Amino acid sequence: NAGVTQTPKFQVLKTGQSMTLQCAQDMNHEYMSWYRQDPGMGLRLIHYSVGAGITDQGEVPNGYNVSRSTTEDFPLRLLSAAPSQTSVYFCASRRQTEAFFGQGTRLTVV
Amino acid sequence: AQTVTQSQPEMSVQEAETVTLSCTYDTSESDYYLFWYKQPPSRQMILVIRQEAYKQQNATENRFSVNFQKAAKSFSLKISDSQLGDAAMYFCAYRAGGATNKLIFGTGTLLAVQP
Numbered sequence: 340n341a342g343v344t345q346t347p348k349f350q351v352l353k354t355g356q357s358m359t360l361q362c363a364q365d366m367n368h369e370y371m372s373w374y375r376q377d378p379g380m381g382l383r384l385i386h387y388s389v390g391a392g393i394t395d396q397g398e399v400p401n402g403y404n405v406s407r408s409t410t411e412d413f414p415l416r417l418l419s420a421a422p423s424q425t426s427v428y429f430c431a432s433r434r435q436t437e438a439f440f441g442q443g444t445r446l447t448v449v
Numbered sequence: 450a451q452t453v454t455q456s457q458p459e460m461s462v463q464e465a466e467t468v469t470l471s472c473t474y475d476t477s478e479s480d481y482y483l484f485w486y487k488q489p490p491s492r493q494m495i496l497v498i499r500q501e502a503y504k505q506q507n508a509t510e511n512r513f514s515v516n517f518q519k520a521a522k523s524f525s526l527k528i529s530d531s532q533l534g535d536a537a538m539y540f541c542a543y544r545a546g547g548a549t550n551k552l553i554f555g556t557g558t559l560l561a562v563q564p
Contacts, residue, residue, distance in 0.1 A: 372552070381453075381540060381554035382494075389548055397551060429494060431552075436482055436501075438544075438552060440494035 341365050345430050345441035352420040352448045360415040360444050362430030370433045371413040372397070373405065375426040376443070382429060388413055420448045451476045453543050455555035462531045463563050469516075470526045470558045472541030478502075480546030483517070483524045488557075489537040497539070500524065502546075528560075536562040 346361045364371065369390050374382040374397075384397030388407040402424060404416040413432075417424060425448045430441040452475045462468035474483070485497040500508045500517050508515050512532075516525045528535055541555040 374552075379556055381556045382542075382552070383554075384551050387551065427492065431494075436499060437496055438484075439496075443492045443494075445492075 343430055343432050343439050343441040345428075345444050347444060348442065350444060350446050352417070352446065354420060354422060354448060356420050358417050358420065360417075360428055360430075360446075362413045362415065362441060363411050364413075364430075364432040364439070365411065366432060366434070366439065367410060368432035368434045368439075369410070370438075371407065372431045372438070373403070373413070373415045374429045374431065375399065376429060377426050385415065385428075417446075422448045424448050451478070451543055451545065451553050453541055453553050453555040455541050455558050457558045458556070459559045459561070461561045461563060462528070462535075464531055464533060466531055467527060467529045468531055468560065470528075470539055470541075470560070472524045472526070472555055474522050474524060474541070474543050474553075476522070476543065476545070478545045482544045482546065483515075484542040484544070484552070485513070485515070485524075485526045486540045486542060486554075487535075487537045488540065489534075494540075498526065531562050533562050533564060536560055 343364045372387040373385040386405040388394045428444045431438045481502045483500045487495045498510045512529045538557045543553045
């Protein structure tokens with residue numbers, strides 16, 4: 340049972356490039372989320388999904404897109420990377436109370 | 450809007466001693482959950498303990514326990530018999546009940562454990 344799997348673990352992008360952070364869970368969880376973690380700010384919600392085909396914006400959605408075509412996968416797309424998007428990104432899933440997190444992706448935009 | 454405040458950016462404890470990490474929150478909801486997450490240098494977010502707001506009894510998980518003061522909106526974490534492996538960043542988090550998916554995190558407390 341792999342839990343929540345994020346790829347890649349590290350990524351360097353140039354300003355203006357696009358990329359997709361992958362997130363997959365094998366626990367059949369309905370709820371999935373993307374957070375970003377910045378120094379001194381804790382984790383902040385980017386986008387979330389309550390089931391396949393349903394997504395909504397969180398606290399800091401600008402510059403990011405998501406889709407949820409299957410229960411298992413919830414990719415996060417950066418449309419045109421900016422230095423302000425340098426951060427550590429976490430994907431999480433949950434069914435009832437507890438959220439399970441992936442190991443994070445450290446993204447640097449230069 | 451709901452907020453979570455951790456007023457201790459850093460704490461230090463001697464091995465085998467007890468330490469308490471503070472957390473306060475603000476909400477107008479009556480149904481919610483509170484969590485403490487541990488983030489070691491590996492970056493993995495690990496759930497330490499959770500508390501349902503409707504439960505009066507404080508949650509306990511082995512050496513970890515909470516002091517949940519609902520009226521004061523306080524949710525502190527006590528670590529007993531501290532071990533070197535407890536050294537990490539600790540985040541307090543809140544989630545309203547129901548279908549919401551939004552976890553609101555505090556800014557974290559970095560705990561150092563001295564041998």
